[in-house]
Amino acid sequence: MTARSDPATAPLLTVSDVSKNYELHRSPGARFLRQLLGPLSPVNPRLFPAVRDVSFELFPGEAIAVLGRNGAGKSTLLQLITGLLKPSTGRIALPPRVIGLLELGSGFNPDFTGRENIWINAAILGLRREEIKAKLDEIIAFAEIGDYIDQPVRTYSSGMFLRLAFGVATAASPDLLLVDEVLAVGDIFFRQKCYDRLRVMREGGTAIVLVTHSLTDAAEFCDRGLVLSEGRMAFYGDAVEAVEYYMHHEREARTGTRAPRKELARTDGDAAQGETGEDGRPHWLDDPMSIDLSSMAQIGDPDSATVERLFITDLEGHPTRVFHQGDWVRIHASFLVHAPVKRAILGIAIRNEKNILVHGKNGLNVREDSPTDVQPGTRLELVYDVKLDVGMGEYTLDLALAEIDDLVFARRGELPPEDLAPHVIMLRVINGTGAISVITQRRGNGATFSHYGLADLPNHMTAHAFTAAKQQTVGAPSC
Template structure:
């Protein structure tokens, strides 16, 4: 079983005012220091236990890739230490270690040897590598003729042909076709069930939430937040929308979840209720029941355009349905300071049994990432139960019907 321990980890690079200063320090190593240290990562501490899956998220330049390089040993730390227990397989920069003039088969052999496999073992595993990569006759062509997706297929196939104790994956899996991405994550999930420890960097919210037990948010080389994937990702996406000094705050809910609220506050939500057909507040909803979502807002300043949207997610944070008044071609235009407005969305709860949350967004156009007036995660919670519909499984009630025709036997 694999485990990872990160203790006081830091990485700094030397910055020189000029090339002459670099040369002078090299010629006179014991003279005056002519550089400054630029810390890419500093004071990173966390542990990934055996069999655990942890996702690393953060904006570009936050230090995610540097952290993985330090963990895998391709970059030496300036401070702190990394302790690894178990055999490690890593998918970092796409095609890292591949020689462009060697064939895919030759690169696969070299890649397997770098993982510590014997030549005999690699040759025995080569059919499995070829079958998973699905690049056909290109396996015997130079890698320089490959597309980026083909390189990723081969690199992932080699790195995971045997189940490692620790699997480290960078954003390379975002390259390539959807089919192979699903295939790769299916293999990762299988490894997880068998006990592999996983450390993954991805901007894919679905991947982090479905695969990981925990998430870590990096910002400017420091750990900004650590916790359940849903809470960390909600905060991260609110932070990504943060412009013009938007405020971000988090509120603890009764069920232990966290509501993230962010935005400029130029227009804000004053009230939100989920009502039944009789306009009574509901927290328990029957499958197929007609619902009204009533949201009231108020403007603090004059605004040329306001869009309200909502999104329903299940307990794992998967988006079930989302819509806004921009997509419905009903934006509110020329709102003046002090003006109030009330929206009423009507829809049937064609949902499966379980707990759901409803998030709200006030923006200028289709996305709150463009202009975030207010983004409120987990604004409302409700539970769906089934008493009158067929005993179906899944998150959506499709009310399927079936006709069956039996063919008579001919003697």
């Protein structure tokens, strides 16, 4: 629990109605005239609001994630907080020691050794000579670059450089640390080490503002989230809810006003499947949380069908995009058919951040029947429930509609994949539709993460201890 729970604790950072406007001039001459004459200039530039009326507080030990699409104003906000930019309006109250990791290694001299750069940069960050001397071994140990510490930093690999720069910056023990995407450039081991260091800093009372495109990091590491859209505060609240809002409103739209959350009345896990209104349309097609896919790029024959909409919920029908490991997700997709289809095969695939296929399924892989003799104007609906026994991270969905002959479909259980594939006619495919984020599993008897790797396969694990007197078995089946 952060110090915010104590009403007597004052915020470390207060941002009150902060805006930043830039002047946009028609030509370099107009800009020069404006700089020369100031307010007396006859040229009236157009104002571009990079940040508009942003307000929030941050308490000791808290972390807030700043989310938004490129150009939303995230980096500008951080530069305002660090003092690199002055706000056009509003007020920012800061603690005594603020460090901004806006660009790792800024100020490092490539011709100086790593050790020399530690002394120089630590002094720039406000550490006294005695403090630098006391922390020198800690910084060198964090960087893990061995004898290279006494070599010019221009000879370092990018990973070595990042570890050294991060070690120097975090050794300064700031009251407030601002991090702008710098952790995204390191490998997984570097990021793990950095977040371990950040957690220790939070326990010591350091507050952290994290700008990131990693929604998993935002949901797991931060207490609260701030979503910016064209410089405005689109959402401010709990970190997981901020990730939910961003995935619903900002990923598939350039900007957006928050749509009202529509809670669907579900009484059991099967209620969402096959529900239609009086016009024969599935109820979820009109839900504001569903995603319009009709304007997205689709592969295949446009005269055959269109992938219409996507809707992602839990098993109770509540729209959500953030799931714990082991949760079930329900995926709804609709296809509008424009030409006759002999036997319709609907398919879905889940891909991870590296675009690796983690899981895929289609109508050929299941025992259930598939729609046959589908006529133009028919709407096909795919409802797919899947358990997310996968690694933590972000995943995207691919959707597909294919056609196959009825006779071949009837023999699908007999034919090997190489004989079945030539008979499948792909009609429509859409890649990278909706996205979901998988975070650590709910607290239980095991660790907060369920496994290593891409997927949690069905398994059984026991541990045995053998002594001279007896055999001891420890463990329980897991699946």
